[in-house]
Amino acid sequence: MRELAIISTAAMLVAGQADALTLADCNRITHVSHGGQYGHRDLGEGRVIWTDWWTQEGSFKGFSLVECATGETLSFRSAEENMGRRSAFDRTDDAREVLDRHQSGSRVFATFERIAADLEHIGRDITLATETDETCACAAAYPALRGEKAEFTLAG
Numbered sequence: 001m002r003e004l005a006i007i008s009t010a011a012m013l014v015a016g017q018a019d020a021l022t023l024a025d026c027n028r029i030t031h032v033s034h035g036g037q038y039g040h041r042d043l044g045e046g047r048v049i050w051t052d053w054w055t056q057e058g059s060f061k062g063f064s065l066v067e068c069a070t071g072e073t074l075s076f077r078s079a080e081e082n083m084g085r086r087s088a089f090d091r092t093d094d095a096r097e098v099l100d101r102h103q104s105g106s107r108v109f110a111t112f113e114r115i116a117a118d119l120e121h122i123g124r125d126i127t128l129a130t131e132t133d134e135t136c137a138c139a140a141a142y143p144a145l146r147g148e149k150a151e152f153t154l155a156g
Helices: 002-018 092-104 112-119 136-143
Strands: 028-031 035-044 049-055 061-068 072-079 124-130
Touching: 002 136, 035 136, 049 136, 061 092, 061 112, 072 092, 092 112, 112 124
Parallel strands: none
Antiparallel strands: 028 035, 035 049, 049 061, 061 072, 072 124
């Protein structure tokens, strides 16, 4: 009887792990056929990043950086073409250098405000916000940091 209970508990643990969300699950289309997210990465210490993209009559690429515990989010565009009257640009490599530089240093200095300031002449539409919904990447990498945020659910 004891062996059956141990086997049953182990089976439930394995089943729960099989259902666990992964960062790879977060690579998805978020706007039917023309927008989405990919390249989700765990940056450590409760922080995640991914690339956003859009391609309908114009295109852009950008990044979203999230502090999972607080929901603080930094998002910006690093490349854009044919998006209204604005001139085309691609500073993705420069943006990655800024992000990598901040990631390689002490997290205490890598605040979103400092990163945003360093991106000021590189990116466009730089936005700092606080999300009240858990993001996919945070749900996958740091589910324990959800706190009071609405739980992320991967749509069918």
